[in-house]
Structures are given as C-alpha cells and as structure tokens.
Amino acid sequence: MSKNNSEFSVVGKRIPKLDAAQKAMGRAEYIQDVKLPGMLFGKILYSKHAHANIVKIDTSKAKALAGVHAVLTGEDVPKKMKMGFIKDNPPIKKGNVCSLRDEVAAVAAISPEIAKKALDLIEIEYEELEGIFDPEKAMEKDSPLVHEHLKSNVLKMPWNIHYGDVEKAEKESAFVVEDRFTTTWVTHCCMGTSGAVALFDASENLTIYTNTQIPSLAHKDFLEALKAMGLENKRVRVIKPVIGGGFGSKLDTYAYEHIAILLAYKCRKPVKIVFDRVEEFKATSTRQPTVTYIKQGCDKNGKLTFRDMRMVLDNGGHTSWGATTPSVMLMPISSLYRVENVKYNAKCVYTNNTYSQAMRGYGNPQATFAIESSMDMLAEKAGIDRIEFRKINKNQSGDETPQGLKITSCGLEECIDAVKEELKFDGKNEKGIGTGIASLIHVGGGARIYGSDGCGAILKMDDYGKVDIFTGGTDMGQGLDNITAQIVAEELGLLAEDINVVHSDTDICPWDVGAHASRSTFVAGNAALGAAKKVKKKIQVFASKLFDVPAQEIELKDKLVFVPGDREKSMLIGKLLRKAHFRPGGTMLMAEHFYDPDNENMGKELKGNMSMTYSFGAHGAKVKVDEETGKVEVLEYVAAHDVGRAINPLLLEGQVYGGVIMGLGYALTEEVTVKDGEIMNANFRDYKLFTAKDAVKIKAPVIETDDKDGPFGAKGIGEPGCVPTAPAIANAIYDAVGVRIKDLPITPEKVLAALKDKNG
Amino acid sequence: MKAFKYLSPTTVEEAIAFHSRHSETAKYIGGGTDVIVKVKEGWMEPDYLISLKKIGDMSELHKNDATGELSIGAMVTHATLEKSLMIRNEYPIIHDAVSNIGSLQVRNVGTIGGNLINAVPSADGAIPLIALDGMALLHGPDGERSVEVKDLFIAPYKTILKPREILKKITIPPQAPHTGSAYIKFGRRAAMELPLIGIGVLLTLDDDLQTCPRARICLGVAAPTPMRAFDAENFLVGKKIDENILIEAGKIAADESKVRDSVRGKAWHRKEMILVHVRRMGLKCLNMIKDNN
C-alpha cells in the first residue's frame, strides 16, 4: 500500500454527513418544499385496464371545473415526445394502453384537490384486450401481443454471448449442476416520493426542478422534449432539490416530468407534480423480475470449467433501463470467479405488467443469486468445502476475464477470509442453524455505457481559505458531498467544512453522466481531485516566489502553506490567497477538471473493460430456521468489501448497512405483489420493507487494496451491499435445514413447503 | 383530506348528545390511528370527530383487589397496557398482544377500545380479551348494556354497536388459580405487521395441575371476525393436558378455522401456523402455571 491511513488528515476520517443537521432539523428542501409564485398542481390519470384500446375520451366536464387550467390527453402530446432509451413510451398514451400505470390524461389546477376532482370527471371508454403477464408465456407463438406492430413480445436486444467453448468444457467437466431460479419485483421505497416542478420563462426557456440522479442526461432528454414541442434552440435548466433516496429509481426521465413540462407550457405557469405513496408504488419502476436457467461445471479439483446461463426478463409494457441490465449481469456471469467458458443469453419480454428500471446493483443481485446458489450446489456435488471451492476459483489482481475485464486490484480472498473468521464456518451448528456465504464483483471505477463516462468539476477559492466546488456529481443522500469535500480538503490542506460542494444545477455545474454504477466516488472524486491538484499547483507556484524555494518543496496542511522544517516559511492559506488576489495584476485561484476514466465501451462482441477497476466482496450469514413455521431469523451478518480505500469509513459503513438491509428485504420479505398486472400491495403495511426492529446487526470489515486509479485509492461501494445478500441467506438456509429455495423472496411459506416436500 | 371539526366532550352523555346532534356526519375518535387513516384516504368523510379522550374514567386501568375483577377503560392505550406490570404478570396474554401492535408511536396513541370497535379480523387486542371472557360495557342514548367481547363483531369493520353507542370499558372476570395464557402474532416482520394469523391460548388447570376444566383458543385472521375455536376448546376440557393433547387441539382448531388464501398468505400455511402455535402457546401456558405454583 502506497500510503497509510494515518498519513491522511481528512481522508479516512469518520466525518458525519455535512448535511446531517439540515436534514435532521427539517430544513433540507425536497421537491415537496419547492413552491413558486402562481404555481399550479398537476395530477395524472392512469389506465383502468392492463391492456386496452382507448375508444373515446371526454374531458369536457373536467375542463369546465372551476380552478382547472388545463387537461391533456394523448392527443395533446407531440408525436416525437417519447421516453426510454428506445423511445417506445409517450408520456400520455393515445389509442392504446398496455399497463395499469399507463398515463391516459393529466390535469393542472389551482390546488391538488381540484386537480384530483377533475381527474374523476374525465370519462374514458375502453375496449379491453387480452393481457399477458408471464414473460415465458409471452414468448410463446400464440401469445397476445403487447405491441401489435412489433409482431413479437421479445425485444430486439443484443444479449447473446459465448466466450470460449462451453459445449466442449461441459463434456470435459467432472461435475455439473443445473437449475432454475426466479426473482420477483421489488421497488426502491425511497423515503422522498417522486416529483417535479416545471416552468417556462418569457422566452420559452425551461427550468425544471426534479428528483434526478442524472441532471445532465435529463437535460438532454428535456431539450429533446422541447424540440418535439417545436421549441428549437431553447435553454433547459435542471435543478435537483435534496433527494430523499434514489437507488437507481431516478436514472431515467419519466412521464410526470414530461407532463409537468407540457402542462407548464400550456398554462404559462409553473406546474408541480408530486406523487403520493400509492402512486409511488404503482407508477414508478421496479427491479426487473427474472427467470434464470443456470448450468455450471468444474473439474475434479474443483476448478470451474464453464458457466451457461439463460434468462428471461419481464420488461413490462414499456422500455426503460431495465432492459439493459443484462449488460451488468454479464459482469458476474463472466467474471465472478475465474471461469473461461461462458455463455449467456437474455431475453427481455414485453408483458402488460409495470415496466422496470435501474435499481441498486443493476441486475447484479438477480444474476448473483443464481450464480452463488449454484456455486454451493456445485461444491456439494464435487465434495469440496464451499469456502475452499470459492478460494480455488477466486479472482486475483492482474486477471483478465473472458469478458475482457481487467482486474487491477482484488481483495476477494481477504473478504472471504474475513467472513470465514467472523462466522466460524466449522459445520458445528445447533439444529436449525446454518451459515452461508456468497461473493460479489461489481464495477468500482466507473462504467462506460455512453460515449462519455466523465464528470467535470470547477473549483474556486475565496480570499479566506474556503473553497466552492461545482461538481457534475449528484448527491442523493449517499454522501457524495462529503466524499468530494474530504478529497478536496485533503489535497489542499483544509478541513472538510471549508469545502462547499455545489451540485446538480445544470446552469452552474459541469457535465456528468449520472449517479449510477457506483461511480461517483471514483469518477466525481477523481474530477474533484484533478481540480484540487491544479489549484494546489498554483498555490505552490505562488508560494515558491514568496518563500523563494522550489515549488515542489511546498506543502499544504492544517490550513497552512509551508516549507517543512522551516518555521519562517509558513503562511495561512487564506493569507496567501489575499496576497495573490489584492495586488496589481492579481489573480483568483480557480481550476476546472474533466475526468473521463480510461475504460471501454463493450462493442458488438460484448467485450471490453467497462470499468477502470472492480470492487469485490463476500457476505456471510448465520440464520436460524424454525422448521415448524418456515420462518428464517438472521442471527449474524458479515459483509466484507474490498473498497480500495475508505474515504469516509462512517459513510462507507452506512452504505454497506443500508445495502445489506435492502438485500435482506430482497432475500426474505420484499415483493411487489402483482395480479394480472395490478399491484396489490401499494403500501408499507403489505410491502414488507424491513423495519428498524427487523434490522440485523451487521459487521462490515473493510479491505483496503489502494487501487492505483482511484482517488486516494478508493473504489465504488454504492451498490455492492445488496448484491450477494440473497444467495448468502439462501445458502445459509440450505446449510441449516437442507432445503434450497430458488425463488425470491424466501417466505416462511416457501421454506415450510420445501421442508414438507423433503421430509415427505 | 376533507376538513372536519374536532369536539372534545368531557362526559359520555355529552359525547352522545354531540353525536345525536350531528348524526350521520359525526364519528367517535379514540387515538385516531384507524379513523385518521380512513379520513386521509377518503374512505370516511365525517364533518365532526368526537374525541373520547377527555372523558376521564374512560382512560382508567384498574384491578379491584376485593373482587379480582379487571377493568380496562376503552381509552386505555396499548402502551399503558404494555407497560403495566400487573398486566404483564397477571394477564400475560394481553401483554403479548399489545406489545407487538404497530410501532411505539401507534401504541402510544392507539386505544384498546378503538382496536375492538374498528373490528378487523386481525385486531390483536381482541384475541386476549375474548380469551379472558371479557365483557364490554356499552353506553348509548338508551343507557347501558353489557355484552361479551366475543359477541361484539359481526363482520369486518362491523360491530353490534347501535348508532351513537360508546364502548366505555371492558371488564375481565377474576381469573381462576392455575391459569396461564399466551398470544402470538405470526407475521413476516417484527414491527408494523398485520398478523398473518394470531393465536391466543388460555388454559386453567385443576389442583392436580393436569386436568383442564377450562380452555380458550382464540384466533385472529382465521375468519371474517376474531373467533373462538370451540371444538378445540371442548376437546381439551376434562383432559389431562400434555403436548400430544395440545397437538390434537391444534389440528382441531386449524380445521374449524375459516382461513382463506389471500395476497398476504396461503390458507394451508395459516392452518399449519394454527396447528403449531396452539401447541406452542399451550405449552407456554403449562409452563407458566408450573412456574407460578
């Protein structure tokens, strides 16, 4: 390791979130708090049927209601205004609806109550069509079509790869296991519900306040929306208020944003649309459900020979990023453990269910559930201890995987050892108690999905030693503000509270591809570090003239600029800034930096080093299974991660705890119950999010591998916490009572049914 | 949410008078944890909410040492019951039930009376009161009447209460010696959970500490209203209770339950949980009786 944590002043310190007091005291301004003069309230009417033709819409009564300013239907939406990366989704549908969350009309009124009343006055005549709700059935020849004109329910996506020779490897394998695993809908459950406020100025430029994780890409989407509305060459300003949680849910632009824009334009007034909790459950996107067929083999020494996986993803009625999650699933499939021969085929299938989106882990949890469950099955079949089996196949620094991922730093083995040590995998458990382990790989150094994976930062120093940094990166509660501040403070010899982080206003901040793929610490962190380095150099050059020593001898620490060992040559940084500024020909110290990691787009072959570095981890669980009820109690949980370097261990632990709790919900309790396309549990009573009382004590050992490309050695850790949780639990249940549950969530019902099956 | 006026009478008579004046558009409110949810959702649109909070004696929890009778005012909160040592020691089944209702916040304001009158099949508070042979004292425009708690319920959200009638208190007759009682709410989460099924068992033993003269097996979410498993109870009466007998009783209770498949859980699993927990709660009762002897 190049530098020890004790050599840092600010990096590696447990500094509480800089906005903690603001949030705790109710001062943080969320979208709910945005109020503009003359603002109207928008509401959306959703389809009554999962699949139907719209025969007639009568909005006359709604329009006549006092206080209503505008009523829109699909007819009012410009033809080219569409959402999603394949643009198959207009913000209000016309002619045909293919899910219950399809927007069919929208209203703007002087109060939310009147807007709601107006919705009730809209009369729509539907002609119901047969729906299809099972993706595997939707693939059958005679299945009803979700989109008639496409002639098939299967999306045209490129998810079909073959590295090496799987058939040959299978023949040569000593042991092979094969099975089917399924995962279901779960949803982000952000504490802050979705919403947007749109307004136009007199020159028809748009400002939109919106909960988004992608200010720059949203900016582009909204420019396109304006263009579709006939507003060419206009400006768009995206302002992100404080976000109450993202978890991937805000990685696309949505109907409510586009509808707010349309209504604001029509009414010439600001229009606000904010979801209530039921709407949040019903009209935002879920994690995509999967059906996975997996076959894996190993030789007689336990070395993995091949992995063959086939998946069917329920795409829902429209397409958002959910359909691209196979690109990330490919990463664990091809590269979690060393395996040379890999086949993967994924089909995204239209159904009349809700459409899915990005959610923390972006497909990785679904894939890892199948892979790591299957790893245990294969180890058992080969007669090899499951920890040993994983170690035989572990990834190592310097590896290049079949997909072309270049593993620069890898602490997987250390993570596995940490779990083993904490949980004592000695097989000597009481009846009904068992342990389980599962590992993970995830992108930890950006992820090149678009042409650019970059982030910009602009840094300016005032006259007193304080910094404003304008970053493209987005803080949505995860703590990027802290990370940015700590990185800049470390580099400039300041304290974290000297750094003011300004983010998420596209008029002010540079471009960034978005807060996704666990990339912000790495990419936005490197952008901030680059800008800080440039300013530091300017300070050193200026001080070298003052102190008359070479620039490289000058250090910055504890708010001082000084020459080590020479007490005369020391000055408060603030004073130096004033000396630089207030003189003839003076200057302010500022810098900008755009950091774009040296990672690769996956080409047609679906090969390439998509991230600069990869994060690794191993999770271990000790569970107790009540064999009479099927109820699973998590007794202990260990989540060890190779994070490169913990810039802020407090926040890091927070990310891991939160991830694990989300993962435990995924494993055991959470499920959006869907019946014929209808969400049956759109509330927190029936959607079983873990409560504080359910929370499990989690140990989170941190392995620091000091990545050569990370800012101060750090890699991304935003998503990994929820990636291998479900298989760790499933494996522990198997260890405890000998039943393998292959369908999430692992409810008492499923466990008990399996036990009854096993015991006859 | 529709606006309403909030009235705070200080006597039962005044409350009834308020209600009479505003008839259809008025609604009593205890802690409001059910009422306010319904008003907010628009399922209920009262013009007046008549709070029973200021009616002094309705919040009293009192055991008459002379008669052994327990009296629980309808406005006693779950938290008050949960924290009472007397309840914990002498009526463990009540403690079991109320201490797992909702969350701390809900228990701090939610009342036992509201829990009964809201009349959902999953009402945690109803099961122990039925098992303890509780009597409900009702007060209406025509005066007072007393009914068994088990007979309060007609259907989900429907009780036998007449218009404007108020539940004043619940009384529990003195408990026989050698009595044990226990309740479990079986669900998927540790808090904020509707039971998938609720199982309450009360057993009294003779001086031989074996023969059972009186048994109560009460079930929540097993029928449209909280129910007693009479067949299972009758099966136990007169028998010397051991684990095998309790297993049998569990089977009978599961059979006579009217559990259904729902989005929350499958009928077969609910039955299975009745079977398992009648035994477990029964054993808990036996241990309690032994420990107290």
Ligand SMILES: Cc1cc2nc3c(=O)[nH]c(=O)nc-3n(C[C@H](O)[C@H](O)[C@H](O)COP(=O)(O)OP(=O)(O)OC[C@H]3O[C@@H](n4cnc5c(N)ncnc54)[C@H](O)[C@@H]3O)c2cc1C
């Ligand atoms: C988040 C949450 C979690 C919950 N969890 C649980 C749980 O785990 N288990 C459970 O059983 N319940 C639960 N509940 C439901 C509720 O909290 C309980 O039923 C509670 O006991 C209701 O009491 P209350 O005083 O708040 O009733 P209120 O809402 O005030 O009243 C309920 C009904 O009873 C009527 N009423 C109230 N008092 C009287 C009276 N003295 N005479 C006549 N009529 C009266 C009201 O008019 C109304 O119809 C939960 C509720 C919430 C919001």
